[in-house]
Amino acid sequence: MQLRQLSQLVEYVGVDYAAAVNQGKIINNDEYQEMQGFSELIVNKISMLKVANQPLLLTQAQHLKQAVKEKAPLTDIRQFASTLRSTLVSLMPTIVFPQRLLSEDDTQALFQTNCADCHGATGEGNGILAKQLNPKPTNFTDKNRALNRSLLGLFDAISNGLDNTAMPAFTQLKEQQRWSLAFYVGSLAFKNNQKTKSDINVNAYPNMADWVHYNPSQIAKESTHLTLQQIELLRAQPLSLFSQQPKPITIAQNQLHNAINAYKKNNYAEASTLAVSAYLDGFELVEKSLDARDSQLRKSIEVNLIGLRQFIGHSGNDAQLFELTEKVFIQLNQAEQLLTKGSLSNTALFSASLVILLREGA
Incomplete structure (x- = not known):
């Protein structure tokens, strides 16, 4: 659980740093203070870990913390975060992935009931409660953000909530419902993809572990079979990954x-x-x-x-x-x-x- 939480925190810094710093200048002091707080928390938590590669993890975490302190470019922050998170993922125990998702209609209904008041009916972060919240709810249609967000990170945020935000833990939802929501909100930024499922060789589909653990940018960097546009298509149509499962x-x-x-x-x-x-x-x-x-x-x-x-x-x-x-x-x-x-x-x-x-x- 510690590794999962750390992975979630690291990904959060890599994604939300863009709202805190631009071209070496603080553009939102609250966001920047949060980035500093999280990067320091990551170092502290890793320093107490008793796992293989702990010295490497600590070095990587310190690089991330220092980069945040120096208001480094976003590309540097995301590279440090990506490297650290990959090391954390390699140490995680096996995760049981969903065998199937809820239908899109059922998942949309679940989203409207549990998420829309904050994140908005279409996931743009503009729900009726959004103006009251700081930090603001995530805009799931922000493509640049979504390219750096893993499905596991989304699942863990839904399951455990996010400290120092209004995001609660949805422990009342079943695991399949939480996975379905994670795949659904992870799809919203890619709905305008013009390709079709026939453009992808099913033999090139990533395995579920990689697909869930890593964000689209990381998968595209490592994949020799899938282009970024094809990866975006699969994120846009998550049910296609489960098409062989019984209805x-x-x-x-x-x-x-x-x-x-x-x-x-x-x-x-x-x-x-x-x-x-x-x-x-x-x-x-x-x-x-x-x-x-x-x-x-x-x-x-x-x-x-x-x-x-x-x-x-x-x-x-x-x-x-x-x-x-x-x-x-x-x-x-x-x-x-x-x-x-x-x-x-x-x-x-x-x-x-x-x-x-x-x-x-x-």
């Missing part, structure tokens, strides 16, 4: 099918766990999107999933369980049609057929 409706269908199989084998505890997963890992992720299209269908599916979980946890409920499961599958198919504005997927049809076969004992 939430498909996950719900698959988990229900697995739950029925477990029930048929008298594995009632497993069946109950899988039925819960069908909701938490599947249907819950599209509830808000579905509610906007057909609130009655959303409510009915939710009620039927609750009923299904009550039946599947113990024996003697075959008739009611299979009847209700078939009904839920039909409703999930309807939901998928509404959400995709298309015909039933092969997975949906296959899953529904399996439930009928199971009900009939085939």
Whole structure:
């Protein structure tokens, strides 16, 4: 956790120094005092670390602190910050990355509920509370800033808040919601990219660790396969990085099918766990999107999933369980049609057929 926090502080200095100093002159004294305070805090925290490469980290931190003190050019500050942060990242334990993100609609709704009052409806840092805050909320559409902001830094800011700012820790949000917000706000500065996904060879996609740990400028500098414009496109379209992941409706269908199989084998505890997963890992992720299209269908599916979980946890409920499961599958198919504005997927049809076969004992 110390390394993550230090990494976040270093990135913050590299990004926000531009608001404090320009051409060797202080342009915002409050911002400059914050840069000095953070750079000193970084040195102090690193001096107490007991990790490999601690002497190197301390030297790098002192270079950053001295550069801030001397009101060095922004390019120098960002180079010092980038070097220090790369060393910190190399020492971090493995991070569990998201397997999938919420839909864009669901993430936008999450942003409007939790972030828009400060950051503005479009993320420009101009929310209704912004004038009252010092420092001002981040403008996520500032491309120069976004080029130097990592997704991990955004995730940690959402998860832990930022000291000495109005940014709170959103601990009430689930991890997937926080990752989805990080990818979303990290995309806002790049939405005008004119390239399309077909311009990128999927074999050239960066691995998720690099993609999350490093900012676009760093990735472009190190990559031999992706141009900066292509990297900006992938930041603008984060869901494309997860395009091979099953859709939430498909996950719900698959988990229900697995739950029925477990029930048929008298594995009632497993069946109950899988039925819960069908909701938490599947249907819950599209509830808000579905509610906007057909609130009655959303409510009915939710009620039927609750009923299904009550039946599947113990024996003697075959008739009611299979009847209700078939009904839920039909409703999930309807939901998928509404959400995709298309015909039933092969997975949906296959899953529904399996439930009928199971009900009939085939």
